[in-house]
Amino acid sequence: MDSMIEIAAIDNDQMLLEGMATWIAGVPDIRLVATAPSVADLLSQVVTARIVLLDLNLEDFTDPVDNVATLVDAGFTVIVITVVPDLSYILATTEAGAVAYVAKTANLTNLADVVRAVARGDSPLTTEHAFWLGRDDRPDRPELTPREHEVLVAYGRGMTVDAVARRLGIAAGTVRTHLDRAKQKYAEAGRPIRHRGEYGERIREDGLGRERLPGRDSSRDSGPATH
Numbered sequence: 001m002d003s004m005i006e007i008a009a010i011d012n013d014q015m016l017l018e019g020m021a022t023w024i025a026g027v028p029d030i031r032l033v034a035t036a037p038s039v040a041d042l043l044s045q046v047v048t049a050r051i052v053l054l055d056l057n058l059e060d061f062t063d064p065v066d067n068v069a070t071l072v073d074a075g076f077t078v079i080v081i082t083v084v085p086d087l088s089y090i091l092a093t094t095e096a097g098a099v100a101y102v103a104k105t106a107n108l109t110n111l112a113d114v115v116r117a118v119a120r121g122d123s124p125l126t127t128e129h130a131f132w133l134g135r136d137d138r139p140d141r142p143e144l145t146p147r148e149h150e151v152l153v154a155y156g157r158g159m160t161v162d163a164v165a166r167r168l169g170i171a172a173g174t175v176r177t178h179l180d181r182a183k184q185k186y187a188e189a190g191r192p193i194r195h196r197g198e199y200g201e202r203i204r205e206d207g208l209g210r211e212r213l214p215g216r217d218s219s220r221d222s223g224p225a226t227h
Contacts, residue, residue, distance in 0.1 A: 004029060004030070004031050005030045005119045006031050006048055006049035006050070006051070007030060007033070007049050007052070007053060008034040008036070008042060008047050008053070008076075009034075009035050009052070010036050010037070010039060010052060010058065010067075011037070011053075011058070012037045012058045012059050013055070014037070017035045020032065020035075020053075023108055029116070033047065033048055033049050034047045038060050038062065039054075039058075039062065039070055043070075049076075050075065050076055051077045051118055051119060052071055052076045052079070053081050053111075053115075054067060054068065054071065054078050054079065054080055055081055055082060056080050056081070056082030056093065057082065064080075064092070065093055065095075065096045066096075068080065068093045068096040069096045072096065072098075077099055077118055078097060078098045078099065079098065079100045079101075079102060079114060079115065079118060080093050080094075080098045080100070080101045080102070081111075082101070082104060083103065083104045090129070094149065095149060095206075095208050097149075097150060097153070098146070099124075099147075099150070100117075100129065101126060101129040102114055102129075103126070110126070114126065121168065121169045121170055122147075123147040125145075140189050140191060141189065142182070142185030142186050142189045142191075144185065145181075147168075147178055148182045148185075150168060151164055151168070151175055151178040151182070152179065152182045152199065153203050153208050155175070155199055156199035156202065156208075157200065158200070161175050161179075179199075
């Protein structure tokens with residue numbers, strides 16, 4: 001049965017937000033229910049949408065990685081939209097929990113397709129996203145898919161398989177499959193995961209979920225430890 005997909009959008013470009021609202025008004029299964037110029041402004045509202053379109057560069061001196069992580073921690077699913085094809089930003093925001101990346105040059109119909117896929121619980125890879133993820137040449141880091149990253153971070157921070165499944169809206173068996181694939185990739189990279197605690201060690205070692213962009217203060221704590 002078809003259902004309405006509610007989304008929110010965060011962008012400092014008011015003209016773009018108004019244009020997006022006009023365009024989405026003509027899409028029968030997607031409704032834009034909230035807009036904001038910043039993450040803080042959106043979080044100050046009562047928002048029924050769980051999917052957020054987030055501009056990578058809000059020009060308000062906020063860290064894109066923090067913006068994604070803050071929204072994910074608040075229970076939102078984040079699709080990053082940007083005109084800036086910066087490798088470090090794309091990698092870092094993906095690792096912070098963004099499930100999809102869409103260039104602002106993309107056709108709006110393609111954006112609607114990504115929104116629908118995300119609403120189904122998928123982590124769709126656009127051509128641009130796959131290209132930039134494929135250029136991750138950092139040493140000893142396995143190339144995880146966005147969903148493998150989500151599952152690994154949640155499980156590595158102490159959630160059970162069933163809890164991860166509920167949070168992501170997928171089956172427990174699917175969670176185990178993603179964990180097995182991530183575990184295999186780490187083994188192939190020469191950094192095997194041999195026991196439960198090493199999932200958390202790998203996400204801390206690689207800064208998964210809270211990775212800082214180059215030039216920022218890397219001494220800040222990535223968050224409270226889970227037990």
